[in-house]
Amino acid sequence: MSSHYFDYASSCPPFPEALEVFNSTAREYFANPSSNHLPGIKANELLESSKQRFLELCKFTSGKLVLTGNGTEANNLVIRGVMEKFPKGHLLLANDTHASAWFATEVYKKRVDVVPINSSGKIDFDKLKKMIKRNTILLSIVHVCNEIGTIHDIKTISEICCERGILLHVDGVQALGHITPDFEMTDVNFYTFSAHKFGGPRGVGGLLLNSENINPQILGGSQEYNLRAGTENLPGFLAALKALEMSTKIVPAETSRLRGLSEKFIKTLSEQVKDFKINSSKNGLPGLISLSFPGLTGINLVTELSLKGFAVSTGSACHAHNILPSRIIKALGRTYTEALGTLRISMGRDTTEDSTQTLAETLPQIVEKQRLLK
């Protein structure tokens, strides 16, 4: 484990209290919630009451919660489920969606159009309105972009969807437990999340929904309102609930603390490094900073930082014979070489000022060295 962890957007350390809840629930409520005996009934009661509590925390009490194995599965369930329900339906997908939704461009091809983002990473509402067709059934967007941290204006987008009668899916994987929504959650038809992003355990995701317009994707049981067959991960879900309670509680204090750390980091970096671009914005996800160093390769920076004890991530990926820059960074208008040299730093509740300062002092040395030794 790196001594300086700056990859919260990939996975966040679990709350110890959440792990304790996992342990105790796994020991005491091991029975299958679908069983008709007393231990099973007790497990089911706990599952239902915990779901209610989760919905309350999310201010989604009029809707339902469907548990999945992770955020990717939840996004797949929404997109595939709606597209199968409406075989002639048209899908609008924002350009900064995660790969777990972006797959639709490959699978549904001509039934999908991509809503562009502008150089600030935001969706142009007029363009969006013009792209809605008569058969558009679903708009899928992210609440917070995982690469650059843009927080989208879900309120306005949900109004557009409501006005035009289309379903709205918001991928909240990077948002839930990190920001306070400034819109009525129930204006969204499908809201997906992943527990390990807010301090819960791995293997727990879910979908908040208030629409019946969706087909199941995993068959073979009546669990989760017939939308996702399989025995529920009760210990995992209770741990996720505990983590959500804890992370929601610290959101206001963490927002200003992480914004302060980010600001200081950028200031220190700007004093020492020339020629770099900031892809993230001050008003984005607190603690997420995306930077591009033209001419360098993000993965080289990640490796060298890792050797110095820092865990950060990059936006580029290896695809058949080459390193490809991130689609999202390119959509901001960055050049190919700028996009290749992208680094994502994401902070969270255990990130300290000292650690951030050390990174701000180490990164310039590495950038300078890699520029010299290119």
Added chain:
Amino acid sequence: MSKKKNTTSAVNFEALKETPAEMRQRLLNLIESQADFFTITGSDARDINSCCPSDGVTAANQLVESGVLQVVRPNESVDACPVNVYAFAGEIKPGENQPTFEINAEFRQKVKSTIKQNQKPPGNKMVTLIRWILLAFVLLSLIIVGVKNFSDNSKIAGVPLTLNLVEEFDVPFSDGILIFLFHREERCDFCNNMESHVREALTQIPANLQNKVSFKLVNMNLSKYLGLKKKYDVFTSTVVFIKVQNNEASGSFIFSDAWHLLDKKEKFIAAFKTELFKFRGEK
């Protein structure tokens, strides 16, 4: 974490003579800056079917084989292009979780002097005189070329400067789109597929456009094309669109979808045509 150590105690410093000038300079910079290691992302281009082939990795690996360098690949288990961390032989030490680095000043001095030695002119006075004359001639030529290219930002310093794309590639138009497929001397399946997809895509564009588009192969290992390789930031098989206006190259676009659509021929062709039309300013 995998490690590839020198298996021979005898270091072949002669290999430094054969390594490309770029690598020699990198090693000198490493020594001068007292940095512990350098990184290159990619795989050995000698393995023609490897992921992300890189000439830099090939050159560095040859020095590993000669016992001059040592390499570790920290992300080898991850599904990504390999990142190679190179240090001078014996300088990489196994750590608890990560390797550590220990500079061997004596070894570095030997590397430095070997490189410098090969850069030194011979002692003969006549040879020295000839070198001075040649240097003066080169300087004069550079000044002339520099003045000539002062207002032409399509040329790059330090690489063949007078290459005219239209003449060099016998382009049949003065205004149109030139499409380059940059490839290595050794062609691999990826690169061959890329070429065949592009050729097929070009048969599908409207007839009136066909005589406004010219497709050319560029062997980026040829020294005369090093300038092009640098200009378009190419390091592996790549398709590049270049706008030609009044016999001059203007804007360019790297068709980066080529890599991930390579095994989806129909999609490759569709994306190629879309990007080509977009590049021409059409919908």
